[in-house]
Amino acid sequence: MKTVIENAAIATVDGAGTEHASGHVVIENDRIAAVGAGKAPDGEYDERVDGSGCLVTPGLINTHHHLYQWATRGLAADHTLFEWLVALYPIWGRLDAEITHAAATAGLTRLATTGCTTVADHHYVFPRDGGDQVEALAAARIRVGVRLHVVRGSMDRGESQGGLPPDNLVEETEAALLGTEAAIDRFHDDSAGAHLQIAAGPCSPFSVSERLMTGAADLARRKGVRLHTHLAETVDEEKQCLAEVGCTPAEYADKLGWLADDVWLAHSIHLAPEAIRRMGATGTGAAHCPTSNGRIGAGIAPVRQLLDAGVPVGLGADGAASNESGGLGEELHQALLQARQRGGPRGLTTREALWMGTMGGARCLGRQQDLGSIEVGKLADLAVWNLNGLNYAGITDPVAALVLGTTPPVERLFVGGATVVDGGALREESEDEIARELAVASARLRETV
Numbered sequence: 189m190k191t192v193i194e195n196a197a198i199a200t201v202d203g204a205g206t207e208h209a210s211g212h213v214v215i216e217n218d219r220i221a222a223v224g225a226g227k228a229p230d231g232e233y234d235e236r237v238d239g240s241g242c243l244v245t246p247g248l249i250n251t252h253h254h255l256y257q258w259a260t261r262g263l264a265a266d267h268t269l270f271e272w273l274v275a276l277y278p279i280w281g282r283l284d285a286e287i288t289h290a291a292a293t294a295g296l297t298r299l300a301t302t303g304c305t306t307v308a309d310h311h312y313v314f315p316r317d318g319g320d321q322v323e324a325l326a327a328a329r330i331r332v333g334v335r336l337h338v339v340r341g342s343m344d345r346g347e348s349q350g351g352l353p354p355d356n357l358v359e360e361t362e363a364a365l366l367g368t369e370a371a372i373d374r375f376h377d378d379s380a381g382a383h384l385q386i387a388a389g390p391c392s393p394f395s396v397s398e399r400l401m402t403g404a405a406d407l408a409r410r411k412g413v414r415l416h417t418h419l420a421e422t423v424d425e426e427k428q429c430l431a432e433v434g435c436t437p438a439e440y441a442d443k444l445g446w447l448a449d450d451v452w453l454a455h456s457i458h459l460a461p462e463a464i465r466r467m468g469a470t471g472t473g474a475a476h477c478p479t480s481n482g483r484i485g486a487g488i489a490p491v492r493q494l495l496d497a498g499v500p501v502g503l504g505a506d507g508a509a510s511n512e513s514g515g516l517g518e519e520l521h522q523a524l525l526q527a528r529q530r531g532g533p534r535g536l537t538t539r540e541a542l543w544m545g546t547m548g549g550a551r552c553l554g555r556q557q558d559l560g561s562i563e564v565g566k567l568a569d570l571a572v573w574n575l576n577g578l579n580y581a582g583i584t585d586p587v588a589a590l591v592l593g594t595t596p597p598v599e600r601l602f603v604g605g606a607t608v609v610d611g612g613a614l615r616e617e618s619e620d621e622i623a624r625e626l627a628v629a630s631a632r633l634r635e636t637v
Contacts, residue, residue, distance in 0.1 A: 189235075189605060191215040192228040193572060196239025197586040200562040201246050201546045205539060207587070213244055215568040218381060218604035223562050241576035242599055243586040245542065246561050247305025247569035248516045249549025252416075252454040252475035252504030255309045255325065256283055258291035259630045261512045269422045269484045273352050276509060281357045282636040285319030290629035292328035293622050295514055297614055299505065300334050302515030302595055303571040305603045307334055308475075308504075308553060310416060310454065312341025312391040314359060314367065322371045326384060331617055333608040335382070335569070337553055339389035339416045340371040344400045350432070351395045361400050364390075365407055372411050380558050381567060381604060385413070392418040393437055394428055401444050414450050414554055416475075417441075420463075421455035422486045438463035447472045452552040454504065456494065457487040464490060468497030473552035476544065478522035479513065480506030491523065492531045495540065502549030517595035520545050524591055538591040572600040574612075 194212040200223060212228035214221040222229060264275040292309070299307055314321055322338055329336040342364035345351035351358070359367065368388050376386040388408040390396040396417075408415045420426065420437045429437045438459055441447055447466055452473030459467075467474065476489050494501050503523060508514040520541045527536035550560025558567045573596040575589050580596065583589040590596060601609035613619060 189217055190221070190231075190233050191235045191237065191605065192233045193237040193239045193244055193570070194228050196242045196244045196572065198223065198244045198562065199542060199587050201543055202561045202563050213562060213570065215570075215602065215605045218568055220562060220564055220566050220568050222564060237572070237600060239572060241574065243573045243575055243590055243596075244562070245303075245571050245573065245590070246546040246559070247571050247601065247603065248303045248545045249306045249502060249553065249560065250299055250304050250505055250516050251308050251452060251473070251502035251549045251552045252477055252506055253295065253299075253307055253309045254311065254507030254509070255292035255295040255328070256280070256288045256311060256313060257507030257509035258295045258514065258626060259283070259287050259633050260509045263509060268424065269486055270352060270424050272484060272510065277353050277357055279633065279637050280313045281315050281354060282633055283313055283315050283318050283321070285321060285324040287629040287633050288321055289324040289328050290625040292325050293331050294626040295508060296328055296332040296334055296336075297617070297619060297622050298514045299516050300332055300601055300609050300614065301598055301612060302517040303573065303598050303601065304516040305334055305569040305571070305601065305608075306337070306549070306553070306555070306559060308337040308339060308387070308416070310339040310341050310389050312343055312389065313357065315357060322375060326375060329384060332614065333603055333606065333616065335384070335603060337385045337387055338371065338375065339387045340368045341389040341391050342368060342400060342404070343391045343395040345395050345397050349397075353395050358395070361397060361403065364400055365403050368404065369407055369411070372413055376411075376413060378412065383604070387414040387416050389416040392425070393440060394425055398444065401446065405445050409450070414452070415446065416452055416454065417446070418455060419453040420458045423458060426458050436460065436463065438466070442466060450554070452500070452502070454506075455481065455486065455489065457481060457489045459490060461493070464493050464497045464499065467494070467499045471500065473500040473502065475502050475504040475552060476523060477504040477506040477511070478519060478526045480504070480510040482522070482526070483510045488526045488530045490530070491527045492535050500548055500551035501544050502552040503545045515595060516545070520591045521595070538588050541591045542587055568602050568605040570602040571598055573597070574599040
């Protein structure tokens with residue numbers, strides 16, 4: 189299959205920041221065969237896509253999500269993080285595989301229709317009698333067609349041990365490690381074009397024992413997969429960590445071997461300058477979740493300082509229970525606004541926001557050789573943004589239109605050269621049916637509580 193997108197503005201996000209005011213991208217099977225200014229090379233093409241008035245970027249990469257939370261949107265609307273978790277854990281404890289599948293399908297659909305081609309989902313809730321949660325996520329990925337990194341999460345520290353989750357929602361340490369290893373063995377694909385990968389992801393220092401943190405790190409490195417956890421999200425977390433182990437969350441992570449180039453951390457808001465330098469020196473990634481951080485009131489991440497220290501920073505939509513919109517395209521806009529609120533007009537540029545949503549995310553997930561930029565030989569994961577119409581009329585810089593304006597409609601979304609979104613909607617599934625499934629699942633979940 190050979191497809192050409194032509195007459196479009198192109199932001200490649202390559203190392204040189206190459207852009208074309210009017211150019212072409214050639215897709216051959218699942219890879220990018222050519223990219224450049226002007227008309228495409230002569231030849232036979234199976235499909236020609238007219239990109240007039242459109243911007244082509246790499247597909248966006250979501251580095252932190254909780255897809256199951258699509259079943260519990262709109263609850264605990266005015267709570268702090270710890271209050272929010274205490275309110276929602278009893279509901280999440282009633283999840284089953286059918287509810288998780290419906291929620292994940294809806295969440296992945298929303299992400300795809302906002303330009304996202306790769307999703308890292310941190311799933312740490314495994315209720316007793318909840319069925320096969322990882323299989324439910326994997327099946328949702330197949331329906332929607334995006335790439336999925338399932339972070340097989342875990343919690344082994346319930347209320348009786350000073351943690352936040354109720355005791356009936358945590359696993360025994362050994363069971364959590366065995367569950368993670370089983371997910372890796374069953375689902376992880378380490379090929380360059382993988383559509384499904386697994387990472388190890390103990391939930392957070394306040395819901396996980398030291399033994400599980402170190403055990404997960406040992407397991408991940410033995411299996412050759414990546415590591416992910418929440419860290420430095422709130423002041424309450426830092427206070428608890430100081431009281432319990434005598435150091436900050438970042439210092440605690442470093443002590444346990446969790447600052448390294450195979451790790452990316454969610455939120456990374458409350459960091460001392462030394463912690464930022466240490467993350468940069470070790471190549472530890474950060475998943476920045478601006479809308480969720482604002483919804484919970486957790487704070488504004490030091491994105492400028494992280495980038496200046498060489499930290500790979502990606503964007504995350506986070507769970508829909510703390511970001512009811514659940515799209516990723518709008519996180520480009522929110523990231524820029526929050527960085528400038530913290531650091532002034534030079535806190536973040538439009539191109540840096542796009543880099544975070546693409547190449548920064550690829551680096552967090554260890555996929556930078558194949559994803560994150562439009563370059564010959566890379567996987568053809570591409571978003572074609574429609575900038576025609578009133579919302580973008582007169583904006584001569586298409587990247588500024590994408591980042592500063594409302595999220596444009598996605599005219600086409602390619603994942604490995606296959607069309608997932610066409611004309612703003614999923615090509616293979618009915619969004620009305622997906623919405624109906626989600627409504628039924630959400631109602632059933634709430635009725636069980």
